[in-house]
Every structure is written in C-alpha cells, then in structure tokens.
Amino acid sequence: MASAGIAMGGLNLSASNYRQVVGANEKVNLACVGIGFRGAEIIREFKNTGLANIVALCDVDMGAKHTKEIMAMFPKARLFKDFREMFDKMGNEFEAVSAGIPDFAHFPVAIQAIRSGKHIYVEKPMCRTFLEGELMIKAAREHPEVVTQMGNQGHSEANYFQFKAWKDAGIIKDVTEVTAHMNGERRWHSWDSRIYKYPAPEPMPDGIDWDTWNMAVQYHEYNDKYHRGNWRCWYDLGMGALGDWGAHILDTIHQFLELGLPYEINPVMLKEHNDYFFPMSSTILFRFAARKNMPPVDITWYDGVDNIPPVPKGYGTSDIDPNIPPVAGGKLQPTKLNPGKIIYSKELTFKGGSHGSTLSIIPEEKAKAMASKLPEVPKSTSNHFANFLLACMGKEKTRSPFEIAGPLSQVFCLGVLAQRLNTKLEFDTATKQITNNPFANALLSGLPPRKGWEAYYTV
Secondary structure (H helix, E strand, O other): OOHHOOOOOOOOOOOOOOOOOOOOOHEEEEEEOOOOOHHHHHHHHHHHHHHHEEEEEEOOOOOHHHHHHHHHOOOHHHHHHEHHHHHHHHHOOOOOOEEOOOOHHHHHHHHHHHOOOEEEEOOOOOOOOOHHHHHHHHHHOOOOOEEEOOHHHHHOOHHHHHHHHHOOOOOOEEEEEEEEOOOOOOOOOOOOOOOOOOOOOOOOOOOOHHHHHHHHOOOOOOOOOOOOHHHHHHHOOOOHHHHHHHHHHHHHHHHHHHOOOEEEEEEEEEOOOOOOOOOOOOEEEEEEEEEEEEEOEEEEEOOOOOOOOOOOOOOOOOOOOOOOOOOOOOOOOOOOOOOOOEEEOOOOEEOOOOOOOEEEOOOOOOHHEEEEEEHOOOOOOOOHHHHHHHHOOOOOOOHHHHHHHHHHHHHHHHHHHHHOOOEEEEEEEOOOOEEOOHHHHHHHHOOOOOOHHHHHOOO
C-alpha cells in the first residue's frame, strides 16, 4: 500500500488543538458536512432527536436550491464551503460532525474529525477503498475518546435486536449460505455501456467549489453525470448498488456471524461491464471461511432489474418493505423481488428485508412450529441518530462504530474491485493482500491522493 504513493508523517491535528465543548442545554454541538439531499435528511433526523445544536453547515454547493431548506432551518449556524476551513475557524465550537456526502468524500472528513478529537457520524458505505477502511479503523482505535458511527440506520432498529436475540438463543446457527438482492433500477441503467472516455466538461453551476468537491480523488472536470447523486454510478467516486444497499441488507449477518473478510470474491456474472461505471447487473459470490464453531458461509449478491435470484419453496410474497425509508425524497420502486436476503442454515431458512426489517422463518408451517421457541426481542432504546448523540454524551455505545462498520465496508470494497476488474480475487485474510492478481492488490489502496491531500492518508 505504501508503494501506491501513501505519504508518511501526519496530518497536523490532534484533540489537544481544540478545547472540549459542552453544548447548550446539555445538547451536542454538531457541525454538518453536506446539507442537501441525503445530507439534509440526516440533519433533520438529528434535529428531531432533540439532542443536538446545529452550529455549523458546510456544503461545496452552499446556496444552491437543494441547500436552502436546511440553511433556513438553522439561520444561526455558520456557513462554510470547505470543511477544512470549518475546522480551522470554529473547531473549538463543536464536538461532533455529521457527513452526508459522496462515498469518496467520507474519508478525509472522518479522518480530520477523529484526529481533531471530534465524534463522527458518516453515511454508509464508510469508505471507498480498502485502505481507507484500514486507516479509518486504525484512527478510531488510536482515539478511543472519539465516538464513531456509520449511517446504516437499520442497525439500531428491530432487525438488529432480533438477529442478536435469535443468534444468542441458537435459533440462527450453522448458517452456510446467504442470498442478498437489490433489483431496483439504478441511475446508470439508462447509460451507454460502450463508453470509452469520461464525460466531456460542462459549464459549472455558479457558486460551487468544484475543486473541494473532488476532494482527494483524481480531478474530474464538472459534468452533471457526476453531481447530485450521480457520483454513485462511477468506480472512481462511488460504490454502486453493492455499497449503497449492502450496508442495509448484510449488516447484521456480517456482525453477528462474525464473518470478517472473505477469502474469495468472484464476479460470477456482470452484464455490460465497462471500465467506468457499474454493470447493468451483477452477481458476486463472496466466500467466508469457518470461524470458531461456525461453518463456512457463501454470500451471493444479486443486483440489476433482470437478475432476480431464485427463492426457496414457501418463500411467500415480496411486498414493498415499509421499514425502508424514502431515499433522498424518493420512493422505493416495486420490483419482482424487493431488497432483502434469504439466509440458509442447516436446519432453518430465514427471509428478511432491508434496513430495520425483521426476519421470518420460511415456509410458514415451519414458522408456526418454531413460534413457541422464539426468544423475546428487546426494544431499541434509541434510533441510530439518537444513539450517536447519546454516545457522544457517554450515555450509550454506538451500534455501528468503525470497528464493526469498517470490515463490512471493506467487504464491499473487495466486491467493487472484483466488479471493476471483472475477475476473481483470492484474498489472504491474515495479510490483507490479494494473492492472485498483483494489479488488483495495488488497487486496494486506490490511486495516490491529489496534491494537497496526502496528509490524510498517512500510515
């Protein structure tokens, strides 16, 4: 990883640079990076907890139409376009940061927050490259006083508590296979996969700080196909359907089955593969070794509107999941099989949805026979946003800290790398190296950061 251009040394930040802040009315003083679309939804959720003072707003597109609602909601908050300026000018006035920004931008904001002694809530997926995940986990471990949380909000809802209770009670045991699926239409599905170069530059909207928008990644000239959520389509910038939905579908499976990292990642089928944006459909097999007294597990991921996985007899209906919240103001479109998973164990088969949706045993006859054996499931004491703020106050522990969310996000990084290269990867989970493809192994760290951003990637 060091050979890929990662700098040695350190970002000149430490918790001692900033005094500890005690929010007014025993609330957490929160600085918010990203205030439109998903960022706006996150800020509204934090406001609704009643536990946060929103003291700073930061967005490279500050003043654009999609930012004005949040600006008006918090007229006393100080405004910034560059998060680095926000830290420099008022780092002693907030104690926590939220980041509702593109996947490739998560890392620098999170690293600056942690090294500044600020608690950090960052949207899923936590990171865009395997190395970013390593460094975020390492930074959080070196600063145990800092609270971290990844924004897979279902990890604080019924699915989390049910899965844990059923696993502890031995209802979920000896899992050998999982089918995970997200078959909704994606932004890139209408694009031409015969692409041979990046989109041509377009006139830049007034007022946007596009240089800061690019953060540490290779500079991309402005084009609307990068902006306002379209970044998710590109390997350079986002994590596709897997990174977007995997964190909501596979989170409890990964944590409570203690899966860690896979030893093999195989893109079984990629439809209209190209070098720039994600395939129209993907089937990816992840193979995990035996752990403790648990058998090996194969997880097969399906995305694409025409790539519906097989379901077992007695599966039942697939209805739109009421536990899936609106995404950036939109609604989930019905598909032949709505987002979720099927978990196969040696004795039982479980059907589940996404986000906070609970599992059910299938077929129905088996569920009725098992009903009296199911343990009571505790209720959540706080939603994901309140959980983060309460943890900042020392009253709870976060349920998706970087030590848990990091390895999960690294699974997605490996899956996306297999998609991008369209080749099977063999991964040594002990050394954290790809052993069958030197080029892919080099890409675990991604391209070297742009000039001026090297210090964030210190090791």
